[in-house]
Structure formats: C-alpha cells, structure tokens
Amino acid sequence: MTVPAPLHGEIKRFDHLVGIPVIGLVAFDVKAKTVCPEGLIFDVDEVRKLLAFARLFHLTVYFASLDSEGGPQG
Numbered sequence: 001m002t003v004p005a006p007l008h009g010e011i012k013r014f015d016h017l018v019g020i021p022v023i024g025l026v027a028f029d030v031k032a033k034t035v036c037p038e039g040l041i042f043d044v045d046e047v048r049k050l051l052a053f054a055r056l057f058h059l060t061v062y063f064a065s066l067d068s069e070g071g072p073q074g
Contacts, residue, residue, distance in 0.1 A: 007056075012049035014061055027054070027061040040065055 002013055014027035029050055033040045042063065054061045 010049065011053040011056060012046060013053065014050065017059075025059055027059050028064045029061060030064045030066065033065045033067070035067070 003011060012029075014029045016028045016030065018026050018028065020026055031040075031042070033042075040063075050061050053059070
C-alpha cells in the first residue's frame, strides 16, 4: 500500500528517512543480520529494489545492521 501500483515489485521503500542539515535527506533500511565469516549477506533482489528507489528519488540509501542474536543492550 505504500508503493504506487505501477512500481510494485520494482522498488522497495526504506525504513527511516533522516534530514541532516547541509547534507539533505538520507534513507536507512534497518536489518537484523548475523555476521558470517564472509561478512553481512544481503538479498540481491532487495538491494536492486532499494537502488531503483534511490535513483528514482535521488536519495542516498544506507543499510543499518543490527546483530540478530541481540547485544548487551537487549
């Protein structure tokens, strides 16, 4: 419901939009990930859809990753 019908399956919306003075708007997509020996592994199709969103709306999109095992805070 948050993506226009013609763009369903083509873009993915991010989780948070942050305004930073002088920089502008920056988007964040938050993921709970387990760190593998190779690093963090992201779904290629999801990355492609976020990239399409970023290009369409001229935004920078970053991934913010949390340890899926939890940390000392929770």
